[in-house]
Amino acid sequence: MKTAIVLTAAGMSRRFRQGNGHHKLLAVLKGKPVLQHTLEQAKASGMDVIVVTRPEDKAIHALLHNVRPVFCVSGGLGESIAAGVGACLDYDAVIIALGDMPFLTAESYQAVNQALHFYPLARPQVEGQPGHPVGFQRSFFPALQQLTGDVGAQSVLKHQQIRYVPLSDRGCLDDIDYPDDLRHVRSHL
Template sequence: MFLRQSVTALPTVIVLAAGKGERFKASGGTQDKLQSLLCGQPVREHVLAAVRASGLPWHLVERTHTAHLTNPGMGDSIACGVAATPDAQGWLILPADLPLIQVSTLLKVAMALSEHEVVTPCYQGQQGHPVGFGLGCRAALSQLRGDQGARSVLAHHEVYRVAVDDDGCVLDVDTVDVLVLAELRLQEKRMYVGGH
């Protein structure tokens, strides 16, 4: 069942920052990937800057929020974020390792939630983040556990894909090589903006 939201009922961005970053460490990373510097700022801060600039309400889920669980995964983090935002009018689930995410992508997904129950941004055919969920998904999101994230919820809903011109929605810093690539892309964007 789809519970239609009004355009003025903005969803809450749940920023997921509770992961262990095992792939990043296995690739040679020497610290927490979210604290790794990207153009002088931690990866996580780039994500939070975009979220703040969007004007959407938001909630950060950190390891301290899931520390009481045995071997928590992304599903547990999502459930924790939904439980912590009982007045939310929907949710945008955004991993904190997407430092190039654009404000426009957050807003496009948020606006599409006024017409659709589940929304994902799509960049050149690739499904990205954040994934938007309407109010009708609250119970299912609240019961998520383990490392599968919200795949089970996606499998039971028609997913609306909104086209975006934002490689930042698919470029997650899971390895040191991707961190280097993100640094280059961010420098290119800054040079382009500075030169125009």
């Protein structure tokens, strides 16, 4: 099965900027931008990585080495997913991941991909909580390409049988939306 990781990095980072002034994906964590950590783990999974970003985000573009960029003007999560999936029509499955989850491990991407070999939808579950990334077989591509707004794929997941993959990787749950999230993460390094 040929699977691509679609990494969403087209958001405006409004919540983070309100308290900090800059984009959360460019915030420094352990000497590197948050997005660089996320990219390194995604690439280490061995799957192709497609990064959805806005055309004007030149600082983010500078981090995109050995990945395929896809541009999305709106920046809404729904449109970002739709654009990313639209660039993956020659794949059997996609794994949707968020750029602001720097601790999500390559092994977690691989575990979701392995589940996609047997189930049409796969999602990690950590400590009883559903996490990211979320995997979709090709049969869901048309619905994913219709997404709009900032809601993500919840409407596609609703009323579907999801294969939950039990994992211990807290990186599947921890994202960075606010400056306090980044401070909290830094204090535990």
